[in-house]
Amino acid sequence: MNDNSALQAIGWPLDEHGRPAVAAWREILEDFPTAYPARVVEQHRTGYVVAVGPEDGVAVESPPHWQRAPSYRKGATPTEQRAGVGDWVLVEPAPEDAIVTKDQIVALLPRRTAIKRGAAGEHYKQQLIAANVDTVFVVCGLDSDFNPRRIERYLLLISGSGAVPVVVLTKLDQADDVPGSLEALIDLAAQDVPVRAVNALDPDSVASLNPWLRPGTTAVLVGSSGAGKSTLTNTLVGSERMKTGAVRESDERGRHTTTHRALIPLESGACLIDTPGMRELKPTGEEDVAENFSDIDALGANCRFRDCRHASEPGCAIRAAIEDGKLDPRRFANYVKLQEEVAGAADKLAERKTQHAAATPNAAAAPPASARPARKPAEKAPGKPSRQRPRIDDDYGED
Numbered sequence: 037m038n039d040n041s042a043l044q045a046i047g048w049p050l051d052e053h054g055r056p057a058v059a060a061w062r063e064i065l066e067d068f069p070t071a072y073p074a075r076v077v078e079q080h081r082t083g084y085v086v087a088v089g090p091e092d093g094v095a096v097e098s099p100p101h102w103q104r105a106p107s108y109r110k111g112a113t114p115t116e117q118r119a120g121v122g123d124w125v126l127v128e129p130a131p132e133d134a135i136v137t138k139d140q141i142v143a144l145l146p147r148r149t150a151i152k153r154g155a156a157g158e159h160y161k162q163q164l165i166a167a168n169v170d171t172v173f174v175v176c177g178l179d180s181d182f183n184p185r186r187i188e189r190y191l192l193l194i195s196g197s198g199a200v201p202v203v204v205l206t207k208l209d210q211a212d213d214v215p216g217s218l219e220a221l222i223d224l225a226a227q228d229v230p231v232r233a234v235n236a237l238d239p240d241s242v243a244s245l246n247p248w249l250r251p252g253t254t255a256v257l258v259g260s261s262g263a264g265k266s267t268l269t270n271t272l273v274g275s276e277r278m279k280t281g282a283v284r285e286s287d288e289r290g291r292h293t294t295t296h297r298a299l300i301p302l303e304s305g306a307c308l309i310d311t312p313g314m315r316e317l318k319p320t321g322e323e324d325v326a327e328n329f330s331d332i333d334a335l336g337a338n339c340r341f342r343d344c345r346h347a348s349e350p351g352c353a354i355r356a357a358i359e360d361g362k363l364d365p366r367r368f369a370n371y372v373k374l375q376e377e378v379a380g381a382a383d384k385l386a387e388r389k390t391q392h393a394a395a396t397p398n399a400a401a402a403p404p405a406s407a408r409p410a411r412k413p414a415e416k417a418p419g420k421p422s423r424q425r426p427r428i429d430d431d432y433g434e435d
């Protein structure tokens with residue numbers, strides 16, 4: 037079960053002594069001596085599929101406190117603090133005599149990186165897109181999907197995650213104006229964000245992504261429906277692992293073919309996470325817009341007035357740059373819009389934190405979830421065999 041090389045093949049980081057590279061993980065492992073580490077490869081409403089190596093995963097049960105509805109007023113575990121695809125968890129084997137129980141997750145290991153977005157709804161919510169990833173491939177078609185403003189939005193969400201973004205432009209074989217599209221992304225290239233244009237159906241073309249698929253690393257594919265995420269996945273895997281779907285002829289939009297996230301080990305030793313297409317990309321409120329638009333931030337430092345609002349003030353360096361053709365006015369407008377959105381989300385986040393603190397007065401003193409005593413063996417009615425994959429439901433499919 038604790039075969040390190042199998043775990044390593046799905047991204048388990050080891051230090052030079054062969055121990056888990058993250059010190060906090062070693063401590064939690066000691067707290068649960070009979071549990072084994074595993075990686076979440078699929079997430080469903082009814083539970084998780086985890087893997088301990090590159091072979092198929094097995095269904096496990098989630099801890100009882102993750103099964104309750106997340107109400108911040110009642111202090112329940114927020115959804116983004118429950119495991120998601122890419123997370124490492126500790127799993128307690130079901131007792132030998134309890135043939136009907138599944139193994140159960142008992143701890144979530146702290147994330148090295150986390151890609152999140154704000155979730156739709158009345159109350160503030162975050163949604164984890166993927167955890168413990170090194171690279172985020174922001175996939176965008178060179179057809180009518182092409183949208184530099186959406187790419188900027190993705191980059192903002194990724195910026196605080198700890199993962200490196202790479203923009204992947206697909207449908208190179210079908211594009212009319214590749215130089216024009218690359219020109220529209222020139223400001224991103226200036227921010228050291230790599231941009232690669234590929235034919236997602238062609239293995240030689242897709243090989244340009246290999247620098248971000250080194251053994252032991254994990255990459256996630258994000259982008260709108262129909263952008264070619266699953267096509268890229270299949271080409272990188274070398275088989276039709278994921279279903280793909282033609283875009284609608286009328287407007288070239290995708291049909292939401294992928295309905296749940298899946299982590300897939302590649303021959304190269306890297307892992308790839310395919311995700312359902314996302315329509316809405318709300319900031320969480322934790323992003324730093326100025327840092328992510330450092331070109332605009334640097335220009336703003338040259339405005340005559342420190343509190344310049346870049347509207348009609350004299351000596352405004354940003355307006356001058358726009359007039360000189362050095363700054364794309366659409367990029368600046370997006371910067372302003374994203375700053376407003378992030379500020380709005382940050383207010384809601386602060387409110388949620390206050391509510392959560394009020395609902396759990398001892399929160400600071402309570403042991404972390406991972407340090408709670410292991411569960412008692414669950415009492416279960418006889419039923420299905422334990423090693424069964426849960427029904428695929430699209431509750432975790434995107435909007």
Ligand SMILES: Nc1nc2c(ncn2[C@@H]2O[C@H](COP(=O)(O)OP(=O)(O)OP(=O)(O)O)[C@@H](O)[C@H]2O)c(=O)[nH]1
Nearest residue numbers: 207236262263264265266267281282292293294313
């Ligand atoms: N010619 C060509 N077709 C592509 C390319 N990339 C994707 N396609 C096609 O675009 C369509 C949509 O691709 P998918 O891989 O299903 O898109 P997706 O991003 O996974 O979409 P969702 O699962 O709905 O989020 C399919 O018909 C693909 O064959 C490309 O680089 N060249």
Ligand SMILES: [Mg+2]
Nearest residue numbers: 265266293294
């Ligand atoms: Mg897909």
Ligand SMILES: [Zn+2]
Nearest residue numbers: 339344346352
């Ligand atoms: Zn100004």
